[in-house]
Amino acid sequence: MVGQTDIAESVLSPDRLLPAEGLPLRVARELYESVEDLPIVSPHGHIPVEWFAQDKHFANPTDLFITPDHYVTRILHGQGVALSELGVGQSDFTDQQARNAFLMLGKHWSAFAGTPMRYWFEDSLARVFGIKKKFGPETAGAIYDELDEMLKTPEFSTRALANRFNMDFVSTTDDPVSDLKLHDKVNADPGFKPFVAPAFRPDKYLEPSRADWPQLVDALGRSADIDASTYEGFTEAMRRRRRYFKDHGAVLSDHSHADLNCERLSDGEVHLLFGEAYAGRIGAKDAARLRAHLFNDQARLAQEDGLVMTVHPAIARNYDATAFANYGADVGGDIPARAEYVEALRPLLNAYGNNPDFHFVAFTDDETVYSRELAPLAGFYPSFFIGAPWWFIDAPDSISRYFHDVVPYAGFTKLSGFIDDTRAICSIPSRHDMNRRVTASFVASLVCDRRISMEEGLEIVHNQIAVQPKHVFKLDAAEQ
Template sequence: MPTTTQDALSVHPDRLLPAEPGLRKVAREIYDSVKDLPIISPHGHVPAQWLADDVPFEDPTSLLITPDHYVNRLLHANGVSLADLGVGQKEFGDEQKRNAFRLLCANWKAYRGTPVKFWFESELADIFGITQAPSAHTADAIYDQIAEAIARPEFRPRALYKQFGIEFIATTDDPADDLRFHEKLVADSTWEGKVAPTFRPDKYLEPATAAWNGLVDRLGEVSGVDTGTYAGWVAAMENRRAFFKEHGAVSSDHSHRDARAEKLDDAEAERLYAKARNGEITPEEGDTLRRDFMFQQARMASEDGLVMTLHPAVYRNHHTESFEKYGADVGGDIPMSVEFTRALQPMLSAFGTHPNFQLVLFTIDETVYSRELAPLAGFYPSVYVGAPWWFIDEPDAIRRYRRAITGSGAGFGRTSGFIDDTRAFLSIPARHDMSRRLDAGYLAELVGENRLTMDEALDAAHDFVVTQPRKAFKL
């Protein structure tokens, strides 16, 4: 079938910049000043093994679709089975992979207006040189072009890391992980990049869950510390945090139903811990003990210097059947409202002015930006407001973020820099590019209103991309 105008893929050089011609010109100058700066990615989910082993990517579907819950969840909402996208499938043959790509392309209309469309089209055009828009009748041609490309050396993970201009990237890792792929990268004299682990202990802080006791047993095994008591749990956590820091970690990452962190007295903590180890703790008691565990993580952060990042209030695995069939992280997590001011008061009262403590607060509840997060960051030297991510790392929300936090107390200097938070390696440049374009547009508006000089806007744009992530994550 011949290609039509609708089939042509074109990414406009001024995409996401202001529509008004005068502001667009200013924004373009600001964007041009930062578009080629290095990518700093302090929180993400790209496996370290990809870079350690530098194994070629297998096929377009397992690279671009199956691991990317941003892509999968909207297809699922439009009637596509996750199994047909390769999610949770041990056996997924070549024809099934090709058919999954056909399903994506046939449903491409579903992504109109979403950031996924921006990221995916940027990947297709900028990385693979594809000139056809995804559709039912272009799917096979696009699949074949990508498959041919990823078979070449210049599309292997290490070559792409360099091509993308990545300066630093962090993975997300279980406390019991041996970090052998990070060790392999450090020992490899041919590797010139920087990949750091991130300490993610969530599962070990939820004592009312069925898996907790087994996890705590494993924590004791890898740390060499008896976790039969609360004091042992604390010592084991300190041991693993030290192990991660020795292997280059700069942060720990935490996500629970609420943001509360509050210390229990030692006797009560030991009592609840014993109930948990005996499988007798109630959900309410589990929340109480988890909040003490979080306080202990903050106390450890003030001592070992790992930056603490917090992104609470997500209803995990909302659809039980999908979780049981496909596992976690397949797009079934849904945002909830969250409160920070009262929840964080015990933690910040104890550590908020500690010179070694640093806390980056993320949210997918935008109502708290100007009411809570910006004022907290505008007072506590330890607090930074994290970039919009997950459900709100999209153009309109990113614009709202800047407007909500800047004048409400955070200014420009109390922010994290962009966070891509992705398993989709090839989308990283597009995600950071989107942020740079939107920030350029925001700064252009301030220049147009004579609230900033052009020199100040150019300096701020540089800070957003480079200075702030280095500062917020102690790089």
Template sequence: MRTSHAAHPDRLLPADPATRDIARRLLAHVEDLPIISPHGHIDASMFVRDEAFADPTALLISPDHYLTRILHSAGIDLSELRVGGHEATTPREAFRIFVEHWGLYAGTATGYWVEQEFEHVFGINPDRLNSGTPDAADAIYDELVEILAKPDFRPRALPEQFNLEVLATSDDPLDDLAAHKQLADDPTFSPRALPTFRPDAYTKTYNPGWAEKTIKLIDAAGGGKQGFVGYLEAMRNRRQYFIEHGATSADHGLHDTDSTPLSHADAQTILDKGLAGTASLAEMRAFEANMTYRFSEMSQDDGLVMTIHPGVYRNHSTSAQQRFGADIGADIPFRVEYTKGSQALLSSFGENKDFHFVMFTIDETVFSREIAPLAGYYPAAYVGAPWWFIEEIDAMNGFRAATTGTTGFSRYSGFIDDTRAYCSIPARHNTSRRVEANYLARLVTEHRISENRAAEIIVDLIDASPRRVFKL
């Protein structure tokens, strides 16, 4: 069968022949390095159960909001894609819808990753998707069913195929982390599966169910203390529990970057109002900002890396959230500000090189204007990799150009796949490696750095940076 363009050895490398030759040599230094994935959303229990994947749609389509949102934008109801447990179609019918609309993905990062998955994970020529016919969809679906039934395609078998060394998950503070303990105690499971402390559900006073969850947290982990004192004690205790189970970082999906601290008395007042359902939105935002500051205090004390993901209007479509739940692709970015918001936090803790503070954004304009200057000054501050909508090839090149002139390469978090789509992990990390080779080759061609230095840098970016920043 004809080789697909997704298998071309020079994919994403420079068009100029001389620069491309350099990029090839740089890529050779890192293409086969193990994958370090310090932030993502894979469920650790999947590896404990080690059950065969249910069907191609359940694996590749329904849980991947990068993919489903594009189909939704074309007017396809998410229930037809079997999102959130809503099953208006069979898995085969949903897969037909995906193939029928494959043309929508041309030029998108999602389309590129899917092609890479088909070519390099499943061994299926992705050019076959172009026909868009039900017969083509059924033929591919049937091949995938056969592949997923094989013992070497179970969840525990794939890390070796992916060359996956570290996989961090995102976990609720009250999770018992039993799956992580089982994996850590199992000598036959080779990757490090690390939990990540994600306390958003207990800090966003404005979210449905916050009061019930917060009361449960204080009762379960507050050490017998109540109120805001018990709330802080519960957070500290659960962070320590996570550390004992291998966690190296805490992740915070913030509304914005405000880190203005409150007195404990003021925080107690807002906590009481929040539990009673009488807090104003301004008070709720102030409580969240205060907790951003308090979590940085905790990170300085217990050593967990602090990563923040601000600037997203979560679940923008109220109707979709009511029907399908959260995290279905309806999170929309808004303009974010870092310099003023992070000032209280970084003034207090940013001079401490042992406190690691990683700044992510979806607002591309803030990379060069604020994030790079902050990371270029504070020893604690690091530039988070492009995230989500800007985890796109041209935008990744733009990110590198926007930050490197101010920070150099040493203040980079390493690539973050942030994925719920397990089989996209190798494709996305390979994309990052090719983008870095592309950028560094241009610097060599322009005589801005030597090729030997570029080779050292690309190995550091891909391997040493995530280990260093996430304390691995």
């Protein structure tokens, strides 16, 4: 029988997330230890570049662990805690309010049992800050005070943390009109180890149904030094800005729309609908058709500039109208929806899917599509890769199901490698370590079943951590 002390110690067990015992455990240990200390490659994330440019010191533990992390605020909101009590959208959040928010996290800690957020948080406390006492209502205050003191020291600035985490590559998420000067500033620092790459995120510029779309088109044109008020001008502006991003280190464009429809319009129709949209007269149905065409254009432009195209559709954004009105976007009020890839992507994959130099990475929050749609597509098309479990499903059980669902149909070589998709900087090493443990466990099951040799298992695990993400996101080409 496992006792209470054993449970507390299991949080940092060297065998956490590995098989329970016997040969599977011994094999998984060896596989995990072979990749445990490899550098972190993070091709998709949301750490603001400003944090690195300013070498940000977090104001307090709530500023680090709670306010910017919608994974955490969403769970607390579900327990009846107002987002304002967590610092979300509050420009004048006091030190006392911040401490109260952390105490609130401790009060509701039982709500996080079984979640990856609990795993990441406890792992971060222990491995980043050296705090190994059990977190909960009774200890939250003392732990807050310990963290608060450490965050005031140079060792816990954003640059110092990234260097300590052995981060090799990290991508931000950026507006196409950004001048990227902060990326240049950060990457010019010889004392800062990671390369911080921008990522081209054009979603709002591809949505003609937006009331502010004409103004966005004008802003895009100004950034590209061209009149973008016509379809030809708009396309050229996109071409120039994508090239600008690539020249500044970007490796990907990132896209999230309600669906992946990408049917192209005739030349006459696209010019007509673009003009209607720019004049603010387009209807919803035609706006959706134009968006599908403009989204397809991003794949067409990728044939020229070589940027990897990543997609993660079917999220009901800002689902809670009150939270959106009071706090804005990205505060946890988004909900996954049903996703469809096969029919939606037919025009795009028929046009570009057989180009091995075009890399298309499909992420999903709908696990039902892994074996039915994504794995067969990746197994056939040279360009198609299956994104790692992301956002709502980047948990140990989901990662394990992902391997079981896609590897039999597509193989390891068509997976994206892990991405952490986070704004919570201290969770980055925890997330990557979690993935390395689950990867080792899955590969160990193949070794123990005598389906692959141990030598092959070591190679597969190493490739998944160190080789595959660089290949899929073309980092290997950028290093040459």
